[in-house]
Amino acid sequence: MKTQAGIYIGVMSGTSLDGIDVAVVQLGQELKLIGAKCYPIPNETKTAILGLTQPGDNEIERLGKLDIELARLFAAAINHTLHDLNLNRSDILAIGSHGQTIRHRPKTGFSLQAGDPNLIAAQTNIKVIADFRRKDLAYGGEGAPLVPAFHADQFKSSHTSRVILNIGGMSNITVLPTQGEVRGYDTGPGNVLLDAWCYRHRSLPYDQAGAWAASGIYNASLLEKLMSLPFFHETPPKSTGREQFNIEWLEHMLNQSADYQLSPADIQATLLELTARSISDAIISEKHNAPEIYICGGGAHNTALIQRLKQLLEPSSIATTESLGMHPDWVEAAAFAWLAYRALNGLSGNLPSVTGASKETILGGIYQAG
Numbered sequence: 024m025k026t027q028a029g030i031y032i033g034v035m036s037g038t039s040l041d042g043i044d045v046a047v048v049q050l051g052q053e054l055k056l057i058g059a060k061c062y063p064i065p066n067e068t069k070t071a072i073l074g075l076t077q078p079g080d081n082e083i084e085r086l087g088k089l090d091i092e093l094a095r096l097f098a099a100a101i102n103h104t105l106h107d108l109n110l111n112r113s114d115i116l117a118i119g120s121h122g123q124t125i126r127h128r129p130k131t132g133f134s135l136q137a138g139d140p141n142l143i144a145a146q147t148n149i150k151v152i153a154d155f156r157r158k159d160l161a162y163g164g165e166g167a168p169l170v171p172a173f174h175a176d177q178f179k180s181s182h183t184s185r186v187i188l189n190i191g192g193m194s195n196i197t198v199l200p201t202q203g204e205v206r207g208y209d210t211g212p213g214n215v216l217l218d219a220w221c222y223r224h225r226s227l228p229y230d231q232a233g234a235w236a237a238s239g240i241y242n243a244s245l246l247e248k249l250m251s252l253p254f255f256h257e258t259p260p261k262s263t264g265r266e267q268f269n270i271e272w273l274e275h276m277l278n279q280s281a282d283y284q285l286s287p288a289d290i291q292a293t294l295l296e297l298t299a300r301s302i303s304d305a306i307i308s309e310k311h312n313a314p315e316i317y318i319c320g321g322g323a324h325n326t327a328l329i330q331r332l333k334q335l336l337e338p339s340s341i342a343t344t345e346s347l348g349m350h351p352d353w354v355e356a357a358a359f360a361w362l363a364y365r366a367l368n369g370l371s372g373n374l375p376s377v378t379g380a381s382k383e384t385i386l387g388g389i390y391q392a393g
């Protein structure tokens with residue numbers, strides 16, 4: 024089938040709320056990343072997002088406002104990127120906009136992302152593809168993770184089994200065997216608890232290179248308690264979010280015992296161990312003999328976490344996706360450019376072996392410009 028080859032834009036603002044990633048990607052033949060940039064999210068917007076991730080008062084009004092506010096930020100980020108790269112809007116075939124996840128309840132059958140695509144189309148004058156998760160949910164899937172299809176398309180090898188590990192706010196793996204079905208699912212927290220604890224005690228958005236965690240000693244009893252959460256023991260398909268992994272959950276667990284007497288640094292070390300163990304347990308359970316592991320997402324910059332994963336996953340080799348030709352910071356945004364390309368060309372975007380959907384299907388709605 025002849026597809027529309029050309030330039031697509033992917034926009035991603037993930038569960039970490041660290042920024043809005045925009046990736047400009049040539050697709051259709053070999054993928055080429057033309058340019059990428061991360062734009063800040065204003066503090067008031069972050070607060071509004073966090074305020075909607077848990078049930079509360081006046082939700083519809085607050086969501087309506089946020090939907091517009093985020094769309095304006097996404098459109099401004101796209102327009103800025105086009106200007107920076109000296110590109111015309113007529114050069115872009117479509118934008119794939121993930122939106123900001125507000126609530127993800129796959130067992131109830133919904134996943135809600137904010138950032139009105141109509142407004143993005145109006146303010147960029149470019150066609151927008153958005154609402155990628157709900158068609159997969161409509162066919163009984165989790166609606167997440169979606170990037171494994173992109174990982175399979177870009178990073179699969181016929182010689183050696185590979186695992187692509189995204190460490191964002193949450194962590195998810197994609198298992199790429201040399202033959203047979205691709206698997207993938209969320210393993211649990213990525214940086215979300217590390218970030219929240221670091222902010223609480225040091226007023227910093229994240230633990231630079233994991234140095235604070237590395238200064239503490241993890242507590243085995245607290246780790247065991249955190250690891251007893253049913254999510255870690257469920258069989259895939261599975262996906263998660265801030266609904267489960269948040270500071271209130273952590274505090275609840277700490278308050279249940281004397282663990283709250285641990286020093287903040289020891290608790291940070293325990294959270295790093297929780298992230299590392301939940302990831303390594305998942306990879307080991309896949310029983311592929313020493314797969315090559317490639318990391319993407321902001322967690323790739325957490326030296327202490329990567330160090331610990333190397334120990335736990337020996338003798339597998341661990342590198343970032345940079346070794347496969349894609350900088351770890353832009354994989355997710357590039358994936359949404361690719362998903363836009365798939366949708367615009369009438370190609371499926373989900374993998375039933377990952378999400379549990381009953382069929383492969385085209386993901387996303389098309390919002391025309393003009």
Ligand SMILES: Nc1ncnc2c1ncn2[C@@H]1O[C@H](COP(=O)(O)OP(=O)(O)OP(=O)(O)O)[C@@H](O)[C@H]1O
Nearest residue numbers: 037038039191192193214229231232320321322324
């Ligand atoms: N130098 C660093 N040292 C330690 N951690 C870092 C560093 N740089 C980024 N991070 C971590 O990476 C996070 C951002 O990761 P990323 O952008 O992949 O998340 P996301 O896309 O929001 O999440 P998700 O994949 O769950 O949607 C930051 O919040 C921080 O925890």
Ligand SMILES: CC(=O)N[C@H]1[C@@H]2OC[C@@H](O2)[C@@H](O)[C@@H]1O[C@H](C)C(=O)O
Nearest residue numbers: 124127167168169170193195209262
């Ligand atoms: C509902 C939602 O936004 N989930 C995110 C989150 O962040 C990581 C992990 O949890 C993954 O399931 C997903 O993001 C990527 C982009 C995905 O769908 O593959």
